[in-house]
Amino acid sequence: MSEYEWPAGPDVPAAETVRQCWAATVTALPVGACIAGEVVGRQRFGVFIRIHGVPDAVGLAEVGGMPHDMELPAVGAEVTGKVVWHADHNCQVKIKLDEWDRFE
Template sequence: MDESARPAGPDAPVADAVLESRPATVAALPVGTRITGEVIGRQSFGVFIRINGVPNAIAPAEITSMPQGMDLPAPGAVISGEVFRHADNHQVSVRLGEWRVVDE
């Protein structure tokens, strides 16, 4: 996957579902909303999050929005953050807060 690509695989919603649910996603996640979700993809620029309670939303969180001094969370980590914009590519942009590894 290149840096402009969205995550793919069994944990990621299909592109058509993301597009079709866009109005509901924007309504459910206005700017300023606190979110929690699981990291489902990792790139050099940040991570992709599957947001709890909004099944067809994909949220990229960029390195520039990470808490200072923390490493990029790994796939499977549960993270929290805040919605700071709705991008034209149908993604929900998130500033990261804290995260923890999911106990299995």
Template sequence: MPEFSWPDRSLMPTPDDREQSWPATVSALPLGSRVSGRVIGRRPFGVFLLLDGVPNAVGLAEITAMPHPMELPALGATVVGEVIWHADHNLQVKIRLDEWHLPG
């Protein structure tokens, strides 16, 4: 497994699906709400997540919003955190992580 990877496009909702679902995503995930999801991509700046229970929602947990001195969670890891922002320009839910578990 490479250290860093972009999300596999087969795991990602289509851009059209994300755009059509965005108002429902923002409504379902208000700031401060608790979320869980699965890591589908790792970059030096953070991890991309598929969020549980919210169809077509993609999360991003940036490294600046992770506990210190934790390392980036692995691909497939289950993560838990808090919604801290809705990035309308790229249809991402920004997440502050507080725990994660290895796949398996």
């Protein structure tokens, strides 16, 4: 998989599965919840995260929350963060990574 492709693979839920499980995901991951997960995809706008313990969720940490002097975590990196918003239109859990908070 190229660094900038949409996340895919055996450990990444299909888009339809994410949509079908969205209500349960929002309940399991309320705003303010702490998460841990693995980066499963990178885009210029942020990283996609496979959230541990919530198999049908996809998190997104966008570059807008990242300090300017940092780089996006690599695919495969283990990350932690906090849920800051739910994007109902595309069923994404918006995440702010803990490592980004240290530079505010």
